[in-house]
Amino acid sequence: MSSATATSPVGTTRHRPPPDPGARWGWAMACVWLVFMLFPVLDLLQTPRPLSQQVAGWVVVTLFVAVYVHGFVIADLGWMQRRLPSWWPVAGTAVLLVLSAAGVALQGLSSMGLFIYTSAYAMFLAPLRLASVVVGALVATTAALAAFVDAFSGGAFFVPVLVATVVTMAVARVLEDRRDLFRELGEEMALVAERERVARDVHDVLGHSLTVVVAKAELAERLVDLDPERAKAEIASIRSLSREALGEVRATVSGLRVARLGDELASAREALTSAGIVADVPTDPDVVDPRRRIVVAWVLREAVTNVVRHSGASRCSVELGDARLVVADDGRGGPHAPGNGLRGIGERVRAAGGTLTVSCGPEGGTRLEVAW
Incomplete structure (x- = not known):
């Protein structure tokens, strides 16, 4: 993908997050410290040496x-990193170690700063175990040269500088690794949440729509000989409902599906009637707080689907309030093991700050209540 945006398989346009300036220009921050390479450069310019050593030093x-x-x-x-083998930081660290040793051998004390640069490279880019070994070896080498080699006796100050630099870089490396880990975990959690959303919404959409289609198909089958014209109307309704369900599934997968309470009230009334259940369903969605209408619409859809599919009821009533929804039927009732549908609407309600209660009605049947 060469553009800044990519089209996902479900047809949605997902924008890549903007590049992190710290990651994009981190190399520039690392290169700022190359100003201290001025010391070996000045040494090459000011200290007389044989031509071969001068050339080798440069x-x-x-x-x-x-x-x-x-x-x-x-x-x-x-x-660029993906085009190189995974071992390139190890190779780079090895090359810098060789060049550091060569620089110190050629120029002496003025090139001991190369050990600091090599430690930084290893600590930030190489595997952590290898970096620890390299940094430990460089600190030990610096201390040994300053303590036991007269030509490097003035380099004792490099030891605390190198140690302080290494500690700082180690902390930065650990924090950066933690940040990457948390970012990956956040991306995984977002992916899981998106999958759960799609699964929940598809279940709610298909469960309701297919239940109504089955009820209407059974009604049309009974009417095909008794009232052919009405049977044709029911078949036409099935065709229309199927197309609507297909559109809803596509919108759900693309993240654009929003349940509307007014539509769900009308759909609930039609579904119950098609199943031969007397429906007592209000027509005015405005009694519900606008902040809660979407959640109430989803719950109503799933609750009516369960009544049509499982209850065996002859009557179902729906009550709406500012912060309340009640769906009650006179069906079989009894204990309810929560399936995917109830779990899904329970998650929706809890996320919206409400509570979901499913119990037996006072006169039998099932009573589902959502309240804030």
């Missing part, structure tokens, strides 16, 4: 800066 400094910058640029540009 080659070492140039290659060192190139490998150091290359590593941080690659790390911040993901598309």
Whole structure:
């Protein structure tokens, strides 16, 4: 995908998150510290040496800066990183170790700062175990040179500087790894939530629509000989309902499906009537708080679907209030094991700050109540 947006399989346009400036320009921050390479450069310019050593010193400094910058640029540009083998940070660390040793051998004390750059490269880019070994070896080497080699006796100050730098980089590395872990977990949780949303919405849409289609098909089957014209009307209604259900499924998968309470009241009345259940359903959705109408609409859809499918009721009533919904029937009642539908609407209600109660009615049947 070369554009900034990508079309998902379900037809929705998902925008990539904007690039993180810290990740995009992190290499520049790493390269700022190359200003301290001025010391080996000045040493090469001011200290007389044989031509071969001068050339070797410039080659070492140039290659060192190139490998150091290359590593941080690659790390911040993901598309470039994917083109390289996974072991490239290890190779870069090894090259910097060799160049650091060569620089110290050629220039002495003025190049001991290369150990700090190599430690930074290893700590930020190499595997953590390898980085620990490399950093430990460089600290030990710096301390040994300052303590036991006269030419490096003035380099004792490099030891605390290197230790402080390593500790700072280690903390930064741990925090960065934690941040990446939390980001990955957040993405996984968002993906799971999206899958649950799609599964819940598809269940609610298909469960209700197919239940009504079955009820209407059974009615049309009974009427085909008794009242052919009405049977044709029921078949036409089935066709229309099927097309509507298909559109709802597509909208649900794409994240655009929104239940409307007025439509659900009319649909509930039609579903109950088609199933031969006397429906006492209000017509005015405005009595419900506008903030809660979508949730009430979803709950009403699932509750009526369960009445039509499972209750064996002859009558069903729906009551609406500002912060209340009650669906009661005179069917079989009894204990209810929550299925996907009840779990789904329970999640919706809890997310909206309400409570869902399913119990036996005072005169039998089932009573479902949602309240805030």
